[in-house]
Amino acid sequence: MNQLTVKSIDRKQWLTLVKRFSDFSYRQDWVYANALAERRRAISVNVVIEGDGELLGLANVRVKNVPLGLGGLAYVSWGPIVWQDKSDHHSRYFLCMNALRDEFVKRRNLLLRVDIQPALREPILSENINAPLAEIGFTRATNVQQERTLIVDLNYPEETLRSQLAQKWRNCLNQAQRNGLTIRTGNSSEIMQEFSELFNTFIKHKQFSVDLDAEFFASVQQSNDHACRFDVALAEINGHVVAGEVTSMLGDTCIYLLGATEKEGLKTKASYMLQWNAITTAKERGFRWYDLGGIDPITNPGVYHFKKGLGGKDVFSPGVFEATPSGVMGNVMQRAVDLHYKRQERKKSRVVQRAK
Secondary structure, three states: OOOEEEEEOOHHHHHHHHOOOOOOOHHHOHHHHHHHHHHOOOEEEEEEEEEOOEEEEEEEEEEEEOHHHOOEEEEEEOOOEOOOOOOOHHHHHHHHHHHHHHHHHHHOOOEEEEEEOOOOOOHHHHHOOHHHHHHOOOEEOOOOOOOEEEEEEOOOOHHHHHHOOOHHHHHHHHHHHOOOOEEEEEOOHHHHHHHHHHHHHHHHHHOOOOOOOHHHHHHHHHHOOHHHOOEEEEEEEOOEEEEEEEEEEEOOEEEEEEEEEOHHHHHOOHHHHHHHHHHHHHHHOOOOEEEOOOOOOOOOHHHHHHHHOOOOEEEEOOEEEEEOOOOHHHHHHHHHHHHHHHHHHHHOOOOOOOOO
16 A cells, blocks of 8 residues: 555544444443543544555554653554454554554654454464564563453354353353342443442452452443443342443453452352353344453462353463654653553552453
8 A cells, every 4th residue: 555644533433433343342442542541641542544545444542742742652452453344454454553653653753552452353463463563663562461361252052152161160150040140231320330339349348459440430331322331230139239240342242341249149159140141142242252351360360260161262462562763762762661561560459350
């Protein structure tokens, strides 16, 4: 292609265009990205990438400038999104990365970091990504770990998906379905607030914290368009909420975000019923995958073994890649960003959900 262009677009244009992309996720959602940028003291920029006038992809970019025009950081989480009903997604992806580099590194003098989404639709992309990215000036960020998750392929009959569950997990699901639990679902601000209250009690009892808590997701829910809202499922016994979970169903993937259980919920195995409900609901709506929201077998082995029981495939993301401005200022920005991430790592407490 002769000419690549990157143009900012407004919310109405964004909402119209993202519907074309099956790799659209909550991380590239307009309201979520703006809320997260505000929390990170950054600016959210939504751009469309075109080649010779043809739509190639979209990207939300979180921009954090440093004083005196000395550069800063541009961060893309699970973007650019490129997967349309066309062939050659591989080429379009690298064209978009090239265009983002030109815009944010060369023109705006920013260090650009891209956290690449797990390559579910084209696994070969993950395996062969280093060389073509290196050709256009990207290297792997060495101070950021690759994300790891479990993915359930929903392209099977419900009976097959159930048979793929670990035996112990399936036994617990059978128990839950005999324990008088009912599932109430919705995406209103009211049901999200119900979950938020349950979650706050849950983390207080368990004595841990999360980077993005239920209150953050509730604030996004309140401002978001109906089609982009999070889905909430609450497990109840005689009208009393004993467990709940929040998922995002955008593009072709359902993603688990948050879960909470009280004492009665543990006793009745409510979390098993909620997970199975997420799988069957996503399948009924035509979603291709269920992403279990990240795993860490070392620091959180209990959650890992629970999620592993759903029979998903263990998947690593390609990682975070970066392109740095040339010269002395590029080196200065690189060191500043590395220091920032080291500080973040030191501040981290036990985190049970994934949010970038």
